[in-house]
Amino acid sequence: MSLAALTLDDAGKRLRKREFSSLELTEAVFQRIAASDNKIHAYLTVAREPALEQARQADERLKQDSGISPLLGIPIAVKDNFLTCGLRTTCASKILAEFVPPYDATTVQKLRAAGAVITGKTNLDEFAMGSSAENSAFFPTRNPWNLERIPGGSSGGSAAAVASDQCIAALGTDTGGSIRQPAACCGIVGLKPTYGRVSRYGIVAFASSMDQVGPMTKDVRDAALCWKPSRHTIRPIPLRWIEPCLNTPARSRKGSRGFVWAFLKSTSSRGCRRKSKESYARQSASWKKVAP
Numbered sequence: 001m002s003l004a005a006l007t008l009d010d011a012g013k014r015l016r017k018r019e020f021s022s023l024e025l026t027e028a029v030f031q032r033i034a035a036s037d038n039k040i041h042a043y044l045t046v047a048r049e050p051a052l053e054q055a056r057q058a059d060e061r062l063k064q065d066s067g068i069s070p071l072l073g074i075p076i077a078v079k080d081n082f083l084t085c086g087l088r089t090t091c092a093s094k095i096l097a098e099f100v101p102p103y104d105a106t107t108v109q110k111l112r113a114a115g116a117v118i119t120g121k122t123n124l125d126e127f128a129m130g131s132s133a134e135n136s137a138f139f140p141t142r143n144p145w146n147l148e149r150i151p152g153g154s155s156g157g158s159a160a161a162v163a164s165d166q167c168i169a170a171l172g173t174d175t176g177g178s179i180r181q182p183a184a185c186c187g188i189v190g191l192k193p194t195y196g197r198v199s200r201y202g203i204v205a206f207a208s209s210m211d212q213v214g215p216m217t218k219d220v221r222d223a224a225l226c227w228k229p230s231r232h233t234i235r236p237i238p239l240r241w242i243e244p245c246l247n248t249p250a251r252s253r254k255g256s257r258g259f260v261w262a263f264l265k266s267t268s269s270r271g272c273r274r275k276s277k278e279s280y281a282r283q284s285a286s287w288k289k290v291a292p
Contacts, residue, residue: 003028004165008074008222011168015062015073022062022073025168026055026117029075033119033166041141042151042161044080045088046120051075054117061115070225072115077167079158080121081128082108082213083202087118091204092126092136105202107171107213119167122157128173128206130154131181143186152182154206158216159186169226170216175206179214190216191223198227 003011003025011025030048037043058073078084081091083101085108090096104112111118125135133141133156141156143149144164151160155172159182162170172179174192183190191214198213205211215226 002032002165004032004168006168007218008070008169008225009219011074012070012072012225016065016068018062022055022058022117023052025073026051026075026119029119029165029167032164036144036164037166039142039147040144040160040164040166041139042122042157042164042166043077043120044090044092044123044136044138044157047087047118048120050087051117051119054112054115058115058117069114070228071111073117074115074168075117075119076111076226077119077122077158077161077170078108078111079124079155079170079172081124081173081204082121082171083204084108084118084121087121089121089204090138091128092124092138094137101202103202106199108202111171119161122155122161122170124157125154127204128154128175128178128211131177133157133160133182145187150185152185154178154182155190155216156182156185159183159188159190162186162188162216162218169218169222171213171226172216173203173206174212174214175210179216183216188216188218189220189223190214191227193227 003020014020015022015025033043033046055073061072062068080089082105083089083103085101085104089099089101123133123136123141125133126137131153132150133153134150141151141160143151144160150156155178158170158172161167163186172190174180179190179192192212193214195212200211200213203211203213215223217223217226
């Protein structure tokens with residue numbers, strides 16, 4: 001197995017055991033990008049040299065073995081509507097084709113502080129206005145599982161990069177489904193945290209009252225590991241009912257047992273209603289009803 005195919009959790013554990021270096025892991029990711037992105041087009045900007053330098057710095061921090069973040073030395077891609085100091089941010093628009101921000105978005109600052117390696121900026125629907133990653137002003141992104149299919153959007157580049165092992169994890173933004181829908185299309189995990197849990201400062205806005213930043217990862221445990229360092233720690237919204245799950249990634253190993261699920265009785269789409277009912281009928285036989 002290529003190092004690029006590892007989950008965040010596995011890669012982090014093996015980095016801390018010194019089984020390989022962050023530099024080797026990052027090189028494996030860039031080899032994967034070179035081999036596949038000419039077909040997938042997940043990235044708008046590949047930051048190879050800065051990333052390799054970040055990986056070297058992460059390896060020095062790993063040698064110190066003190067207060068290690070789960071993201072230390074991990075190659076992570078960032079959607080191209082996050083401001084990244086010194087690294088081009090286009091929002092997939094030719095209006096901003098040469099824009100290089102003078103500062104980092106808060107979430108990018110947190111990634112850097114945690115020692116993450118930023119591999120580059122991923123494609124999206126222009127200004128995040130779309131749901132297929134076909135509406136980039138530069139080129140469409142393809143689904144890694146079937147190049148004739150869309151990867152979803154607007155965070156389609158981040159989803160495709162994770163699914164094709166062109167990064168270990170990625171960040172996206174979600175207004176009305178732009179993390180969750182491409183995650184579903186590409187067979188990965190996408191989390192839209194509750195509004196206010198992650199800072200939007202330095203994110204090019206689509207709808208400021210709805211936009212949110214979240215992780216896109218290979219499994220649920222990785223999503224918890226990636227989300228925790230990026231969350232807003234200044235005057236956070238109290239979410240005591242969900243904190244035990246997201247604060248303790250080990251909880252994800254237990255699956256969905258013990259969670260309470262709610263289901264819509266109806267939807268606006270006739271076809272969606274039919275498919276939902278069929279799926280519900282198949283799955284619900286073993287469920288325990290806990291509320292009327």
